[in-house]
Amino acid sequence: MNETREVGELLRWQAARAARQAPPPPRAAALLEQIRPWWERWPERFRQLADSLAALDVRYGHAATDPRPNRDGFLVPTVVVRTQAEDRTHSSILYFAISGGRLRLRFQVMPAPDVLPTKAEVTFVDAATARALLVAPVEAASSGEYRVEAELPEKVAAAWCDLKVTDRMPFHLIVQQVEA
């Protein structure tokens, strides 16, 4: 019996024993409730935040004196939601790439609120329709910078695949603090 087979067999034996001692599986109803996106569970709350984003977009549009994009691209309306406060602001897109249906994004909240959540998730809201597209966890880097890696729904990936950092982004952002 060579070493490779032995370790594999021991691990399989271990996994099989663990399987026999598994706790009960989750119920379908519980799983389906768990996957309901927050904007379906709390539609009024989502509506309020989406309206705030739309208002930010209008104000930004009116305030822009130079319609041409600067080298940093267009700012993306952003609402940052913490337990006790909400901040209406914007984000600068620092990096945007889609590969194999997977989005890698870095953005910086500007101006950053005094306190930015370190454990958070970001919801992408379609700028044209105000519908939520997807939600993904973010990693907080430094000074208001966040990093996201997320699998995109097929249609979204197809629509966004040619976007560049300097383009006007077709989405707004809701950054929400997540309970630890």
Add this chain to the structure above:
Amino acid sequence: MSLNVGPQSGGSVASTALAPVECGASCPAGVRALCGGDCRDERFRRACEWAERGAEARRNGDEANAEQAFRAALAQLLAVIEGAGPLTESGWSLEAVLFAARCALDAGAVDESRRLIDLCDCPLVVPVDGVMVELRDIDAWPDVWLVAAVRSAAPDERALDVLARRHWPALFGRCQILTACRDQAADLAQEAWCRVLRRREALKPGGNFPAYLQRVATNLWRDWLRANQRAGVLGETRLGSLDAEVSSDGESRTLIDVVPDWTALEGAAAAQLQEEVQEALSRLAPLLRDVLVARFLDGESCAEIGRRHGRTEQTVSGWIRRGVQEIQVYLKQSPVIGQLHSTP
């Protein structure tokens, strides 16, 4: 529409008589046996052709077309059933109901299949991949029907319950090896299910569902490892320290010298060994556990693992030796294992 099942002689169907059409090869065997090669209904034959197309699309991984084809077959069969007279156990109209219920299940139209099943009060047994399946027994449904039922916009809860019950233990077992912690394993397994359900439109009923589920759990675990490495929780030093050379002091590297024959152990002895192996795994760096699972449970080559981690094949081979060595050292020093050896 209600169809009464009752014994009737002859088994002929009181439907509009159509000129017989020669059966194509795609007619279900049961139907061919009944009609003797004279297909009574052109719609039935079209249903067979659609069902064949659906099966082929599913084999090719084209779920969109597969579902469309099965629904087209179902539509043809519903037209046949609605035009038929009373069902008989030997009548071909009952075969139409069975065929329609199967197409409905293949299309993920579970409510429709239940409606059809409820039309009959006789056993409804169909062959699926060589196994006879009673359509009323959802626990006996093959994965292909359960996954088809779950991938729709409104997943069928009963089908999801059966699917979860069926594949949860093996998934949990894999997660326990990865996390070396029972509570974390349960969380990881549950999160894997949530991820699968959030992207359920991508599910392929004809695919290997349990393998897919385990892959999702493993990828989630790897995402967690990467995020924690970046955050410095595990620390880049851990990855760096794995690259240090593994000593090869000539000592035997086989577990058989250290661990009693685990396949022969039962009861308390097996439980003790399981605890010690669990402890040995928990002492490994998480990345080493991941690499051992990839190599020995998933059968990935060192080169494939190396590509994922940006390391050479030799480096990964060294990691594996280190992992095995660490398990061996712990188990060799364990008084519990020593006792197992000395117990006759």
